[in-house]
Amino acid sequence: QDKVRLLLDWFVNPDHAALVIAKQRGIFTKHGLEVELIAPADPNAPPKLVAAGQAEYAVSYQPTLQMLAAEGLPLVRVGVLVGQPLNSLVALEESTIKTIADFKGRKIGYSVSGFEEAVLGAMLESAGLSLKDVTLVNVNFALTTALMSKQVDGVIGAFRNFELNDLEINKAKGRLWLVEKHGVPTYDELILVAKRETVDVGRTKRLLAAIAEATAWIKANPAEGWALFAKYGKEFDNELNKLAWKDTVPLLADAPASLDRARYEAFATFLTKRGLIKQAPPLDSYLRDIN
Amino acid sequence: MARLVVPSLSVRNARIAFDGHLVAERLSLEIPAERTTCLLGRSGIGKTSLLRYLAGLLPGTTRAAPLAYMAQQDRLLPWLSALDNVLLGYRLRGDEAARRKAEPRARALLAEVGLGDRLNDLPRTLSGGMRQRAALARTLCEDRPVILMDEPFAHLDAVTRLDLQDLAVRLLAGRTAVLVTHDPLEALRVAHEVRILQGAPFTVGPAILPPGAAPRDPADPELLALQARLIGELRGSGPGDLP
Amino acid sequence: MARLVVPSLSVRNARIAFDGHLVAERLSLEIPAERTTCLLGRSGIGKTSLLRYLAGLLPGTTRAAPLAYMAQQDRLLPWLSALDNVLLGYRLRGDEAARRKAEPRARALLAEVGLGDRLNDLPRTLSGGMRQRAALARTLCEDRPVILMDEPFAHLDAVTRLDLQDLAVRLLAGRTAVLVTHDPLEALRVAHEVRILQGAPFTVGPAILPPGAAPRDPADPELLALQARLIGELRGSGPGDLP
Amino acid sequence: MRPLLTALGLAAAWELLVWLTGVPSYILPPPSRIAAVLADRWDLLLDQALWTGAEMLMGFALGLVLGAALAIVFAASAGWRRWALPLVIASQAVPVIAVAPLLVLWLGYGMASKVVMAALVIFFPVVSSLYDGLRRTDEGWLELAHTMDAPPRAILLQIRLPAALPAFASGARIAAAVAPIGAVIGEWVGASAGLGYLMTQQLARGQTPLAFAALFVLCLLGIGLYAVTDRVLRRLVPWQSFQGD
Amino acid sequence: MRPLLTALGLAAAWELLVWLTGVPSYILPPPSRIAAVLADRWDLLLDQALWTGAEMLMGFALGLVLGAALAIVFAASAGWRRWALPLVIASQAVPVIAVAPLLVLWLGYGMASKVVMAALVIFFPVVSSLYDGLRRTDEGWLELAHTMDAPPRAILLQIRLPAALPAFASGARIAAAVAPIGAVIGEWVGASAGLGYLMTQQLARGQTPLAFAALFVLCLLGIGLYAVTDRVLRRLVPWQSFQGD
């Protein structure tokens, strides 16, 4: 049994379905792993802690990985949990904003992720606007609250599987623009990273296999999966997670070990063009193909 | 002064105690109006407590009339100049007109107690005796019908003390004053009545009336004889705690 | 006591001033060893300042020998019992053996000043005179070759005062003591030498040597004559601030 | 009895406020809804409150000890003061996100890192107040000690320190009141548990009533700790008179 | 001269610490790297520092005024104290994320909401210390005022308040030290500028040295405000003697 610490990107939520279920159903154990899932409060800390050797794996985001790699952090991507963007731009349906172009002169809220300007900039440019045409406000984590109380006209950084449901629970409807349809190259939302020098390929293989198995089981038994997930902690059993679960399950990556290098290539170019990284590091320095 | 009613003070069947420690019980006492009464008594017998009783400062007591109380400590406010300390009562009562009217008197009083050139000094730059004189000036400046003073001259040299006794006699005339002192001769110089506290719990002895008008001559043989009598009475009257 | 060298104190060409305010200048003074010297002087003339000079408490001064200093205020620590206050020096110096040895003496001293039944009381429950007596006991308990006392009996009644003067005479024997007082007779009773401070800046008058051995009889006519002379000298010697 | 009345009065005022201003309940839920959540999820809240309470108490204890020790060191040594006082002041300007990874690196994901972070918030009022108290000792006492040939150490511990106890009490009261937020800030470090965690998690996803129920419990912890501390501290300075209740 | 030496000494110690513990620079950058960033990006840092400095000063001013006013109200009125003191204590347990939306709702995203949030953090040490000071006035003075027939208002303002100024100063010193973090917390309420904002952003991007450069500037702001406040406060209590420098 290998003891492994895995840092989540944030508090436990249905995005972590495969990890939680693999743990709950003993799939990790079956693959010879004893996995400790650790949820931090700050999404930015886990990759750094992995780079510093404080955990073997962390859940992170593709753009974050690429920025951190450009800053020289010894991180590599070893797998994927959600292989498409979740990020989206959201406005209230009842508002006068029907297209991205309608954001001209409006306020857009975001929660610091480090690359919100890049994503939003590209989206606005796809509609003929630029960042100068809107006011960006850091609303921290209160994305839907800011939106519903009309303190902002739209929010970027909203997850399509969550924020719409959240609005719905609060009796509001959202209008959604997917980032990848509006000028942002597609990317992996949730990935697994490890420390470059110390990746244990064999162990990682087993980890990814366990995740794949858990994913398959969830997709086959979504309702039972939810029941199991809700038992992971009292605080996770709520209406929102239940709704989000339904929307998240189809998005889980069936093959966590898969790697699409072109995607990283394209997104590195995008980040460079947007000025978030000065120079894209070689792909091999931060991608590790486990297959 | 004329406008104020000057009352006598009376204590009836009073009890003074501090958690278990009994200072006085079934105490009755009449302090005559418009007279100066001096209290003598061994240290720790309860003079201060009696004065605080009269001032309404002990729990459950109230005072009979507006009064000025000069405590054993000077209680000058460290952030106020000597002059402002003397005017404190007027400042606190917030009657600006009265304060303005009192200011010349405050200055005069400070001059009389020898602090005419220290009006604007803070208390911490004054000597112990100067502080006491400032406190005396504050008490006398209050212009109240009843005045209670606890060892007001303790820190003054013999000469200044005589001068300020004269000042006190002059300014206490027509008021009901109670003055605690440790100096029998001082009591005999300034008082209409002298009373000795004795025993524990203490009782108040009968009024001793020095002859003639205050301030009396301290060299007067009659006074000196009385002084010897007072000391004799004090000697046999400790609160029981002196060997 | 025998083990300690008892020094004389000397002041040479000293200057005492508080921001601009000159208290003494070119002051020279010899305090004889193993003698009790009493300082008299009008209030505010600089007695306390001189004592603080001798104690090395003024900026730029140092003291000549281990000493005990009793200030004009009692300076009891409010969180310590009377007994612990008396033993403060021993507690502070951290010599546990010495403290244990001193404790019976502290108890005895407290009993002698009339606080034998208040050993464990906090200062705030003591009367003003009791506090002063506790401070006196603390000073005498220190067992130092040099003892400086600033108005040590100011808050004591006439009888207690006489008793404690006797106590002081007994315990100060063989030590160099300087005692500030406002009572000329007290000075004449206990001192080997009496000195009068006069003028502003002050000068120290010649030593006046009362006849006989202390404690002297306060009714002695020779003493009374000397007292009259002292008062006369004091009267003409104010710091210039009394009218 | 009286505190209960006060609490009821405040709840009524709050309900009225919500009603009058029309604040949406996802921003400020009315107490009636919070009460419902409290009744419904009390087991969850209790679990988290135990965590946070433990962090709070440990952080408070550590903060008091650390704060008192530092203040004494500062009062004792000008050298230390010159070096470390600016550091201590600077430490108060450091946001948790900057040091969280560092704390995890050194102390792991467990409670230690959270408690240390909480103590970092809590200790400062104690250092500052006590040091302040230590440097304004009555001159008369210092002179007395000086003439008694007291070594500086004894002066510090036997005179300046007891004399500064009211100042220490003042600092400790502030520390008690900020202890809950210290614990919440600590919860940002390391792994997730506690009321602060619950609040962040619920607020981020619009579950405001549960978050406010957690907040309510947190406030109770704070008021409780303050009340207890206040009582104990008054005992600490029996020679000091207090006005007011 | 001396502060500079201290600063250099501390920087050396820190560099050594980083070197000895082998902390990676993306978690704790060595001062040499921070210095380089400071030199390189001073214009950006200055811009942000001006924002944060302004929030900090306004929050501090508001906190002092509010804190002093509340303490006086508490000392004056048992009724107010009974109702509002628990609220004030509870307010210290409230994390910014819980009230941020509310503040934004009422005050918008401008500076007002940030300053109010900062003041909420800063005011407490002042209330608590001053109120503490107000309730331990020397009994002798109170008796004196009582025999002088002083109305309670006058006693409060002319005796208890001046007597409590050293306690106020103690509180204000703590307030000065927490003012920078107050401002940073304020920036959590929807900021698009300021050192706290910059720090969050840079930490997310892995630009740790720049974040720590911002932190360094923030600490300087804190130490500066503390030093100035300390000076001014000593003037406030000229009758009080201070030991130590």
Ligand SMILES: Nc1ncnc2c1ncn2[C@@H]1O[C@H](COP(=O)(O)OP(=O)(O)OP(=O)(O)O)[C@@H](O)[C@H]1O
């Ligand atoms: N700290 C100080 N700052 C300024 N002036 C001072 C200070 N201490 C004493 N003085 C002044 O020095 C002079 C002498 O004071 P000192 O206390 O020595 O008098 P004293 O002879 O002891 O008087 P008393 O009998 O009233 O105690 C006085 O004018 C006093 O105002």
Ligand SMILES: Nc1ncnc2c1ncn2[C@@H]1O[C@H](COP(=O)(O)OP(=O)(O)OP(=O)(O)O)[C@@H](O)[C@H]1O
């Ligand atoms: N607050 C208090 N708590 C307990 N005991 C007290 C308190 N105040 C006074 N006493 C006690 O009451 C007795 C009388 O004290 P009081 O101060 O009235 O004496 P006094 O006659 O004024 O003495 P002195 O001449 O020394 O000033 C003393 O035994 C004293 O210890």
Ligand SMILES: [Mg+2]
């Ligand atoms: Mg008395």
Ligand SMILES: [Mg+2]
């Ligand atoms: Mg003097």
